[in-house]
Amino acid sequence: MKLSITDILFFLVPTIFFTIILYVMVGWTFYISFSDWQGTAPNYNFVGLKWYQLMFKLDRFWVDIRNNIIWLLVGVGPTAIVAIFLAYILELKSTQRFETYIRNLILYPAAMSFLVTGTIWSWMYQPDKGVINTILKWANLGFLTSNFVTDPATANYWLTLIFFWQYLGFSVIILQSSLRTTYLKEMVEAAAVDGASRMRILFNIVIPNIRGGILILISLLLISALKVFDIVYIVTFGGPGYSTDVLALFMFIATFQQHLVAVGAGLGVIIFIMALIIVIPYTIYAFRRWFG
């Protein structure tokens, strides 16, 4: 059908307008990171890598990088692996009647904010009068108690557990839809007739055939783990010390509390580059699906 100018104006211009604003702001952040802006008043004098050099000398920056990597690995890995097993188990005939129950059970946190989740879990984790330790002691399992998020050595891992809790249902849903293609179902049935065990079917047939779904899931999880801010803000605020600090939180603190705006922008740039690396495979996959 012929396209008129009115059509383009009407369908595309609003989105193009907002998209341009979005990318102008990204470029603006890049520029600020090379400027001499500290304090509350903007200062756009170009000083090159001055503030990056300062940033790279900060111990806190490297702790953040380490913590972000922990989030990307320990937040995403177990969530994806458990989700694959769970999604597969839920597709087996013997478990069908529990499917709706489990799906709703693990999906409801997806509707909640990290603020609410964080409020609950801060209290679950409280070392001296928190819920988990109290219940463990009451059940005579005192040796299992832990200092949770107040122990710098393990605090990050307890935080990623909250992420796992919140994203498991979401992950299972995404994988389930990949598992439900007729083609895959037929292959699984054929293999079962041939006497292959269900574990073998999972590793040799199911996983190789849902690669697309797994790629999408891992991209979505990685980007959520990279952006993580709310959980850390509400549960530990980066503490003890800055042992659970992440780039996203440091960016906020550097900009709005320490007024090192150029450093804040530099952290924004680092976050953007990491996000871009994560998003590229997703973008290619999505592009092929739309225009391929």
Add this chain to the structure above:
Amino acid sequence: MKMTLLDTLFILSLVILTIGYILPIYVMFVTSLKTPLEITQRTYLIPGEPLQFQNYIRAFELIFPSLINSSIITISVTAISTFIGGLNGYFLSRYKSRLTKVLFIFMVIGLFIPYQVILIPLVQIMAATKLALTYLGLILSYIILNVPLASTLMGTFFFSLPRELEESAEIDGASRIGIFFKIISPIAAPAYASTSIIIFTQVWNEFLLALTLSTPYTTPITVKLAEIKGSYVALYNLQMAAALLSTMVPLLLFLFLGKYFVRGILAGALKG
């Protein structure tokens, strides 16, 4: 029947998941109905006696203004960005040209730009235009950030719609805009519902922008919750009641429109 490894795994995960997902919300609910004194007795699994329903009245009084603020912001953002995203998503699903391809790439990357990346310029714009003093500051910011999401979700749905209906209307000489409103939009109602639920939940639950761009008069619910957690440190009953009340809106949407919620999540994973 022989128990296989998978059966054992299944029973184990059934038990662990049930405890892991029911316990936090159960303890939260029970605690929200106790007195501070009862909470110090640390019988977290046992409900207090009598149940303190007035905690909810007090929590509600505390968060009521921010519930209103969040509603105004979230409903505006959801309606506007879903509408704009619908237009764009439809166009992208029907035309292959260099323009649509480039726009698509920028949109998909835009979908995932962490808010920290644009936070400083955004605050500058909103301060310079004085929009930060009103609801408009947050509303506009969220629209900018949610239009790419709305476009992708709506586009994914439009892709799965058959073209026959449009083709016959085209032969009758209907305009593109006419076709979109008269033929496509009514069929796409479920898609609009799914996209709206996803965006609504996301905006309602957003914290970073809310924290930086809100004034005492426009405080959204997430910021209010953080404040309550900070200023009523020992009053866990109040914290829990406020957190539960704040999550009622998205949770009720999830309970009653769960089908659309799930479809929205799947559209985000590019499955229409």
